[in-house]
Amino acid sequence: MAGRTIVVTSGKGGVGKTTTVANLGTTLAKKKNSVVLIDTDIGLRNLDVVMGLENRIVYNLVDIIEGKCRKEQAMIRDRKLSNLCMIPAAQTREKNSITEEQMKELCSNLAEEFDYVIIDCPAGIEQGFKNAIAGADTALVVTTPEVSAIRDADRVIGLLEAALVRNINLIINRLNARMVKKGDMMSTEDIIALLSVPLLGVVPESEDVVVSTNRGVPLVHDRSSKAGAAFRGMAGRLDGESIPLDGDAGGLLGRMKRLIWN
Amino acid sequence: MSSAMAPIQIKADRAGFLLIPDPEASFEAVMAFLEERLEQSHDFFHNTEMVLDLRKSPMGSDEISALCTRLHQKSMVRIVEVRLGEEVSFAVAGAPERKRVAPEAGRRHEESAPVIVRNTCRSGVRVVSASDCVVLGDVNPGAEIIAGGDVIVYGTLRGVAHAGVGGDQSARIWALSFEPNQIRIAELVAVPPRGCKPGRGRFEIAEIRNGVIQVVSL
Structure with missing residues (x-):
């Protein structure tokens, strides 16, 4: 059976697409799935940095598509998990060096071999976005509780619907519960009322994210992190487990559940 | 020949000349009739602007452009606007912007579907x-x-x-x-x-x- 191809997108830059890809990919791989991550942000690649695999890059996505290497040669295996690998983007090329058709073919080939193909989409809605969503059957739209990010997410959801992507789920990143309580930040309910797509999970604002990005080790390896727990919850839901959304809050029950999973 | 039987009517209104082709007439008949009228009227239509009204009888884009070219060659007539429907019209490229006559205030738009x-x-x-x-x-x-x-x-x-x-x-x-x-x-x-x-x-x-x-x- 063919695996799932999931694109992680947002419209606005800097809302946490790459972090989400790295963490969901790592968690799904920890759950004994075979996972490949594709960075399609050609010219501005950074999934390799977040995964800590920057110094191992020889071939990249454009090389595979132009036939300069086999796709196995461009896949870089993760340092900890042997069933997780990534295809880096080319840093010295441009977004229009690949086409939607080529991307679609690559995704369907990879879905034959892997359980999950997770695509990191570039910011914006131009050619890079079109390439990234071309081969995907599921889209995860990442937004932060800011009006500008939500506006862009709304636009992107409209474009995904127009491109006939069937499953669209929302991830709210960097939610600060204290600010929501004071009424200084949009709440989860407000965002869902506006965007009207199913919620996959909420990631609380956390300093751990910056630390893990700089170290090049995905957050989910750190068991004490609340943000990491949120990503684990989302990955579980993607994998078909029924985990209540508020289990991410880090309550006693949530912590016990986490102990049981890992 | 009465004007009602003509393959294309030429009307004058405040905005200029209006060309209304007859839905029954063939494109060849329209072209022949127009050429004849321009010939007969000597310089009357020379260097004027006209509006082509296709609300009753649609034409192909090649026919529209053939008609525009012919009129221009014959006596420097410029087709400045083509009307296709009640609210749909387009200005012909190169034509100067014309002031549209605003619809009367209070007019309801009941004629077309929402x-x-x-x-x-x-x-x-x-x-x-x-x-x-x-x-x-x-x-x-x-x-x-x-x-x-x-x-x-x-x-x-x-x-x-x-x-x-x-x-x-x-x-x-x-x-x-x-x-x-x-x-x-x-x-x-x-x-x-x-x-x-x-x-x-x-x-x-x-x-x-x-x-x-x-x-x-x-």
């Missing part, structure tokens, strides 16, 4: 309707609904709505909940007062009263 949108209008969507426009869903920030008649939203209006685009001051905007960025009726623009919380669950209507846009609930 545009119905059956889903939420997300950011970046632009819906244009010659008559009324009905949205069965929300209008999110960044979306635009533009209608010649009324705008009716069965949901929350958060984007931009423009009713009565042609200058119809009696047009109204209806929504279950009003939280718009901006609303426009005819040539008036209004923004909601800051910090104004809308009442949910009942229709609210924006209309022009005493020369300003007012929002009232039913």
Whole structure:
């Protein structure tokens, strides 16, 4: 059976697409799935940095598509998990060096071999976005509780619907519960009322994210992190487990559940 | 030959000459008749501007361009506008901008069917309707609904709505909940007062009263 191809997108830059890809990919791989991550942000690649695999890059996505290497040669295996690998983007090329058709073919080939193909989409809605969503059957739209990010997410959801992507789920990143309580930040309910797509999970604002990005080790390896727990919850839901959304809050029950999973 | 039987009528109105082809006549007959008329009238039509009215008898784009070229060669006649439907017309490239005659105020757009949108209008969507426009869903920030008649939203209006685009001051905007960025009726623009919380669950209507846009609930 063919695996799932999931694109992680947002419209606005800097809302946490790459972090989400790295963490969901790592968690799904920890759950004994075979996972490949594709960075399609050609010219501005950074999934390799977040995964800590920057110094191992020889071939990249454009090389595979132009036939300069086999796709196995461009896949870089993760340092900890042997069933997780990534295809880096080319840093010295441009977004229009690949086409939607080529991307679609690559995704369907990879879905034959892997359980999950997770695509990191570039910011914006131009050619890079079109390439990234071309081969995907599921889209995860990442937004932060800011009006500008939500506006862009709304636009992107409209474009995904127009491109006939069937499953669209929302991830709210960097939610600060204290600010929501004071009424200084949009709440989860407000965002869902506006965007009207199913919620996959909420990631609380956390300093751990910056630390893990700089170290090049995905957050989910750190068991004490609340943000990491949120990503684990989302990955579980993607994998078909029924985990209540508020289990991410880090309550006693949530912590016990986490102990049981890992 | 009476003018009613002619394959193409040439009428004069305030805006200039109007060409109205007969739906029954073939394109060849139209062309032949026009050439004959231009020949007979010597320099009467020389260097004039004409409007081609195709509301009753559609023509192909190649036929339109053939007609334009022929008229121009024959006596420097310029086709400045082609009318296709009640609200649809396009200016011919290269023609100077002409002032449109604004439709009479208060005219209702009952002759054409309303545009119905059956889903939420997300950011970046632009819906244009010659008559009324009905949205069965929300209008999110960044979306635009533009209608010649009324705008009716069965949901929350958060984007931009423009009713009565042609200058119809009696047009109204209806929504279950009003939280718009901006609303426009005819040539008036209004923004909601800051910090104004809308009442949910009942229709609210924006209309022009005493020369300003007012929002009232039913």
